[in-house]
Amino acid sequence: MSTPRARLSRTTPAAPVRIVHLGLGAFHRSLQAWYTQHAGDSGEWGIASFTGRRPDAATVLAAQDGLFTVVERSDAGDSFEVVGSIVEAVDGADVARFVDLLAAPSTAVVTLTITEAAYGLGAADLPVLLSGGELTTPIGRLVAGLAARKDHDAGPLAVVSCDNLSNNGNVARNGVLSLAREVDAGLAEWIDANVSFVSTSVDRITPRTTPDDVALVAGSCGYLDDAPVVTEPFHNWVLSGDFPAGRPRWEDAGAVFVDDIEPYENRKLWLLNGAHSILAYAGQLRGHATVAEALADPLCRDAVEKFWDEAARHLPDELGVPEYRAALLERFGNSRIAHHLAQIAMDGTTKLRMRALPVLMAERMARRSGNGAARMIAAWLAYLSSATDLQDPLAEDISVANAFEGNERIAALLGFLSSDLARDTRLVNHLNALQTELAAASPADSTLEPAGSLDAEPVLKGQP
Numbered sequence: 497m498s499t500p501r502a503r504l505s506r507t508t509p510a511a512p513v514r515i516v517h518l519g520l521g522a523f524h525r526s527l528q529a530w531y532t533q534h535a536g537d538s539g540e541w542g543i544a545s546f547t548g549r550r551p552d553a554a555t556v557l558a559a560q561d562g563l564f565t566v567v568e569r570s571d572a573g574d575s576f577e578v579v580g581s582i583v584e585a586v587d588g589a590d591v592a593r594f595v596d597l598l599a600a601p602s603t604a605v606v607t608l609t610i611t612e613a614a615y616g617l618g619a620a621d622l623p624v625l626l627s628g629g630e631l632t633t634p635i636g637r638l639v640a641g642l643a644a645r646k647d648h649d650a651g652p653l654a655v656v657s658c659d660n661l662s663n664n665g666n667v668a669r670n671g672v673l674s675l676a677r678e679v680d681a682g683l684a685e686w687i688d689a690n691v692s693f694v695s696t697s698v699d700r701i702t703p704r705t706t707p708d709d710v711a712l713v714a715g716s717c718g719y720l721d722d723a724p725v726v727t728e729p730f731h732n733w734v735l736s737g738d739f740p741a742g743r744p745r746w747e748d749a750g751a752v753f754v755d756d757i758e759p760y761e762n763r764k765l766w767l768l769n770g771a772h773s774i775l776a777y778a779g780q781l782r783g784h785a786t787v788a789e790a791l792a793d794p795l796c797r798d799a800v801e802k803f804w805d806e807a808a809r810h811l812p813d814e815l816g817v818p819e820y821r822a823a824l825l826e827r828f829g830n831s832r833i834a835h836h837l838a839q840i841a842m843d844g845t846t847k848l849r850m851r852a853l854p855v856l857m858a859e860r861m862a863r864r865s866g867n868g869a870a871r872m873i874a875a876w877l878a879y880l881s882s883a884t885d886l887q888d889p890l891a892e893d894i895s896v897a898n899a900f901e902g903n904e905r906i907a908a909l910l911g912f913l914s915s916d917l918a919r920d921t922r923l924v925n926h927l928n929a930l931q932t933e934l935a936a937a938s939p940a941d942s943t944l945e946p947a948g949s950l951d952a953e954p955v956l957k958g959q960p
């Protein structure tokens with residue numbers, strides 16, 4: 497196959513910028529950009545998308561006019577589509593451009609994929625907002641942009657959080673307002689009155705792009721694309737909140753607008769993301785590299801199913817949990833998508849608070865053990881004891897706690913998820929036993945019983 501020479505480039509006019517995005521990564525491109533392209537009024541809605549920490553993704557995308565290929569990968573094969581809704585790809589460090597766009601009345605929506613951990617980091621930018629310098633956090637940049645919007649009297653707009661956090665709109669609102677209040681009480685008041693914080697549940701499995709993906713597109717499509725994105729055919733976006741300055745008709749592409757988002761968020765965060773975290777930690781302990789590999793291991797699969805049984809008790813029947821579980825097994829089993837467990841394992845402290853704790857607490861309130869959720873935490877604990885190059889907002893504290901031994905170590909690590917639970921010595925004991933069992937399940941050891949050998953012990957009973 498000869499390598500094509502022509503790079504992707506725009507041949508028709510780009511839509512005007514009316515959406516500004518923070519967090520230009522693969523997931524943003526397979527979800528918000530894809531939905532915007534498929535809205536009936538896509539011609540009116542261009543996205544200016546800003547990177548987070550590094551300029552690279554913007555540089556690559558800008559060289560091809562913001563265009564990129566979405567490769568939808570199913571068991572049956574690949575399909576290719578060029579997406580053109582990103583009309584400006586910008587280095588996140590270019591805060592001046594970001595602020596200009598937020599101050600423009602034509603900008604109606606700001607979407608965020610800034611990672612779960614970033615919502616709490618805005619305070620680091622307070623000195624910069626007060627006395628100048630370089631803004632480094634997404635929340636700091638957002639506050640600066642909203643201050644400019646207020647000064648220009650550019651009107652209300654919607655901020656749409658698309659990170660895997662429960663009640664993510666509120667989390668965004670709290671992060672922005674608490675920082676804005678420190679800067680200027682009038683700004684906080686203006687934001688409160690003019691900015692709608694929309695909560696969403698987002699779902700589309702999108703691993704990082706690899707050099708093989710780039711080669712595949714060059715070979716199959718006849719043009720050069722240095723920034724394709726490979727994703728599954730499945731996509732889901734549930735939104736709740738107001739759009740005071742309008743929005744694209746995302747419903748044309750299947751987006752769902754609801755009044756109460758909580759059950760949808762819980763279903764997705766617990767069943768999909770919770771299972772992902774179990775597979776990420778238990779799977780790597782067992783020597784697996786991808787979601788599909790881990791799911792094929794009876795020990796990991798059983799741990800997932802047990803957790804799902806628990807989580808399902810706290811989800812409304814109308815949500816069709818059995819069908820959702822069956823669909824997840826199919827999605828996770830799509831072995832043509834190499835979804836790396838190492839990627840999912842990152843930021844465990846933030847993720848487990850959302851994925852394991854609510855189910856564990858709900859089970860304990862019902863005077864049951866919550867063993868399925870406890871096993872997710874235990875897998876994380878076991879994984880931490882051998883993890884190198886840990887990526888977590890609390891990585892330094894974790895390495896200190898990791899040096900302790902026995903229950904002291906477990907309690908210290910559990911404390912990063914919940915200080916209340918860390919004081920429960922029976923739970924700490926039980927997690928210690930579970931993590932020892934999991935840690936013993938070395939890659940070569942396939943003789944271990946499927947998860948559950950410690951299930952018989954009702955250690956947590958009667959401890960709401």
Ligand code: CS2
Binds near residue numbers: 698702847
């Ligand atoms: C994953 C998610 O990396 C992770 O923590 O659980 O990115 C997951 O793939 C997406 O939420 C799927 O929609």
